Amino acid sequence: xxxxxxxxxxxFVNMRQHRARTKSHHIESSSGDEPQTHPIxxxxxxxxxxxxxxxxxxVCRDGVDATKLIRAVRGALLQKxxxxxxxxxxxxxxxxxxxxxxxxxxxxxxxxxxxxxxxARSDRRDPGRPIALxxxxxxxxxxxxxxxxx
Numbered sequence: 001x002x003x004x005x006x007x008x009x010x011x012f013v014n015m016r017q018h019r020a021r022t023k024s025h026h027i028e029s030s031s032g033d034e035p036q037t038h039p040i041x042x043x044x045x046x047x048x049x050x051x052x053x054x055x056x057x058x059v060c061r062d063g064v065d066a067t068k069l070i071r072a073v074r075g076a077l078l079q080k081x082x083x084x085x086x087x088x089x090x091x092x093x094x095x096x097x098x099x100x101x102x103x104x105x106x107x108x109x110x111x112x113x114x115x116x117x118x119x120a121r122s123d124r125r126d127p128g129r130p131i132a133l134x135x136x137x138x139x140x141x142x143x144x145x146x147x148x149x150x
Contacts, residue, residue, distance in 0.1 A: 027098040031132035035091035049118035057149040058111040063141020086119030
């Protein structure tokens with residue numbers, strides 16, 4: 001039974017709709033349910049702590065490297081802590097939500113990163129990397145950051 005042109009056209013339309021549906025999902029990842037402190041800082045920080053939070057939204061194209069975005073938000077949070085006299089972050093916790101290009105014709109992704117930690121003083125250096133970074137999930141591809149919203 002040969003296929004007609006209309007059947008082939010319907011097949012392509014169905015394939016395109018299916019592909020669009022598979023891309024339109026949310027990818028959520030987090031460091032865990034409880035705040036965590038790097039092991040090298042355990043017992044080596046001051047009692048005084050300053051609670052800090054940072055919410056940032058990124059617009060990316062062609063992929064999402066969640067680890068880089070989480071690192072960027074942590075860096076901004078550490079700079080904020082340094083303005084209060086702290087030099088390390090403890091009790092860290094982050095969440096990252098990647099929203100697929102469902103309603104955007106340009107195929108861009110919106111990435112929401114929330115990072116909370118407490119700033120403290122220590123005689124040890126800050127580790128410089130987020131806790132539980134291996135739990136970050138993104139979208140494969142070469143990421144281009146189009147916009148960063150605070």
